[in-house]
Amino acid sequence: MNGRIVVGYTANDSGADALALGTRIARASEAILDVVMVLPSEAHNSTVPTDTGYERYLKGQSREWLAEASESLDDEDVVQSLHVRYAESFAEGLIAAAHEFGASLIVVGAARGGLLGRSRIGSVANELLHSSDVPVALAPVGQRDVPVTQGVTRVTAAIGTRPGADALLEASVRLARATHAPLRLVSLVPIDLPAGLDEGLVELTGAVHADEVLAAARRELPANVDATAVAATGATIEEAVQGLDWHDGELVLVGSSRLAAPRHLFLGSTAAKMLRELPVPMIVVPRTTA
Structure with a gap:
């Protein structure tokens, strides 16, 4: 990758999960890690007199939290840069930072209250997954471990x-x-077909279709890239995800919904269902991405 990764940091467990995942990807790909805390924009309160003392305190506290988070990782193999930015929303600030740094990925944590190892979409992730033109990685609960x-x-x-x-x-x-990791192609084609169809016929046609999809994907791979391929099976997306094997250090990439505007994200129903069951981080990729 040798690029830059933006981590949306907050001083809680969700922020620690995001920082851990971002660091792990940056370490594997030799990318620079930009750790960003987003504070409310002064412009948002333009009609209210500004309390400069409070602003200085908030910015100072944010920098202190960033420094503590960076020191806690203690990883000399990752080049880190710490930033405080102002924006109308956390998601808007992260997207702006990604554009500023030319980042290829934004990493955020799951909402609090999710199951260990699973991702629960909070307001920040939800806004990112419906507006970002940069791929977004969701760090499951417990990723910091x-x-x-x-x-x-x-x-x-x-x-x-x-x-x-x-x-x-x-x-x-x-x-x-970039991460020197093996590639696996998974087809979800035969899943979530309309109810009422003959199960045997669905299984047969679905398997054939899945093989065709995987074969077509293999043909698109560069000549020097090999990949394993598997067709996910199950009556539902959730069942199929549970039936696949997952590595502790694995990353899953999914495409954004067909409803997404060109070069932007929109989390589709299939990805949302996968997210509820995936025990590993998910990266959502815009339909067209640089």
Whole structure:
């Protein structure tokens, strides 16, 4: 990757999970880590007299939290840069920071209250997943307990047939190369078909279709890139995700919904269902991405 990764940091467990995941990816890909805290924009309160003393305190406290977070990682193999930014919303500030630094990824933590190892979408992640033009990684609850030295053990791409599959495949290949991780292609084609169809016929046609999708994806791979391929099986997306094997250091890439505006994200129903069951971090990729 050798690029830059923006971590949206907050001084709580969710922020620690995001920082741990961002550090692990940066370490594996030799990327620079930009740790960003976003404070409310002064412009938002333009009609209210500004309390400069409070602003100085808030900024100073934010820098102190950033410094403590950086020191807690104690990883000399990752180049880190700490930033405080102002914006109307946390998501807006992170997107602006990603543009400012030319980052290829934004990392945020799951909302509090989620199950250990699972991601629960909070307001910040929700806004990012419906507006960002930069890929977004969601750090599951407890990601801070995964050793950053573990690196990325595998990159899995959830391949489908909708527009944007080519961008997803390209992003997956780049990430696998950058992190020196094996690539796995997973087809979710035969799942969530309309109710009432003959189960045997659905299973047969679904398996054939899945094989075709995986074969087509393999043909699009660069000549020097190899990948394993598997068709997910199950009556539902959730069941299929539970039936697949997952590595502790794995990353899953999915494409944004067909409803997304070009070059922007929109979390589709399939990805949302996967997210509820995935025990590993998910990265959502815009339909077209640089």
